[in-house]
Amino acid sequence: MTDDTSQSGIGVSRRRFISAAGGAGAVALAGCTEEETGDGDGSGAETDTGSNGGGSGLSGEINIAGSSTVFPLMSAVAEEFEREHDDVSIDISSTGSGGGFENHFCPGNTDFNNASRPIKPEEEDHCAENGVEYIELVAATDALTVVINNDNDFATEMTVEELAQIWEADAAETWNDVRDEWPDEPIDRYGADETSGTYDYFVENVQGEDRGHTDDYQATEQDNTIVQGVQGNEYAIGYFGFAYYYQNPDTVTAVAIDNGNGPVEPNLETAASGEYSPLSRQIYTYPSISSLAEEHIAEFARYFVDQTDNEQLVAEEVGYVPATQDVKQEQEDKLEDAISQAQ
The missing domain is CATH 3.40.190.10 (Periplasmic binding protein-like II)
Incomplete structure (x- = not known):
C-alpha cells in the first residue's frame, strides 16, 4: 500500500493488528481462529524456534516491507516470534511487492521484502547496483x-x-x-x-x-x-x-x-x-544475506521457514496453503547456506 504506516508495527496483539489492517468497517482480517498459535499446544507455531528459545537474549530490530498479500502471514509469524523474544522489534510495512523492492529493499533499507511474485530482472539489477544480495524463500500458496x-x-x-x-x-x-x-x-x-x-x-x-x-x-x-x-x-x-x-x-x-x-x-x-x-500462485519473502549476519534476524528467518508448514497458522488462521514438507526442507537448506555465507 502506498501509505507505509497503515499496516506496520507488530508490537500489538494479533486481534488489534487484524482490526488495524482492515480499517474501520472494512474487511478486517477479524475472526481468526479462536486459539492463539503460541501456547505450546503442539500446533507447531512455537516449537523449534532454532538454536535460541524464548528468553534467549536475542535483541534488535527487523524491518520488512513489500507485498500486501504476504503481509497477514508475515505479521502472524512475527507476533509469535516477538512473544518468545521480547527484545526483538519487528516492523512490517505493506508497500506492494514492487514498491518494497524499489523503495526499501534494493536500496538496502529493509531486511526482508515480501512478494506475491518472483523478483523481476530490473529489481535484481537494482539490488546488484547497491550490493544487496538475497535469497528467495517460498512462504505459502495463494x-x-x-x-x-x-x-x-x-x-x-x-x-x-x-x-x-x-x-x-x-x-x-x-x-x-x-x-x-x-x-x-x-x-x-x-x-x-x-x-x-x-x-x-x-x-x-x-x-x-x-x-x-x-x-x-x-x-x-x-x-x-x-x-x-x-x-x-x-x-x-x-x-x-x-x-x-x-x-x-x-x-x-x-x-x-x-x-x-x-x-x-x-x-x-x-x-x-x-x-x-x-x-x-506461490508467494515469497526475500531476506537480505547481509542482514542474516545478525543473529536475531537469522533466527527470525529460521522461525518463519519453520512455520510455513504450520497448518493451523498458515491455513486456519491466515488463509493460505501451507508448504509441503519437501518445499519446507528445500527452504531450510537454502536459508542455512545463506546464513553460513553471512556469518
Missing part, C-alpha cells in the same frame, strides 16, 4: 481471488477471457459488453496498484502483457479499500489475495473461474491441487 458485490447474481462465474475483457487496457465499459445477457451497467473496478505483485501476476496470467491493464479503476495497495469499494456498488468487481476473502467470506462474493474445464471456486483445496488455474 488463491488470487476475484470478488463481486453480494447483490450481483449474474457474474458469479466467469471465464478467464471474460476477466481479461474487464481488466485489459481497452476494457469493457459495461457488463453487457462482456456478456449480452448481463446488465447494461458501468463496471466499477477496484484492484491492485501497479507497484503490486498481485497486479503483475494478474496481468501476466489473465489478459497477458500485450493486452495490458486498464487505467479505469481504483488502484490501491490497501486490500480493505478494494473490499469497501466492491461492497458499495452492486456493479463493482475487484481482486486481491485469498486471505482477505478467507477471513470475511460474507462481506463480498468470490467469483468461480473457468479456465476451460468448468468454473472453480477459490479455496485452499483448489489452490493446493492447482485446479484453481491460472490464479493459484
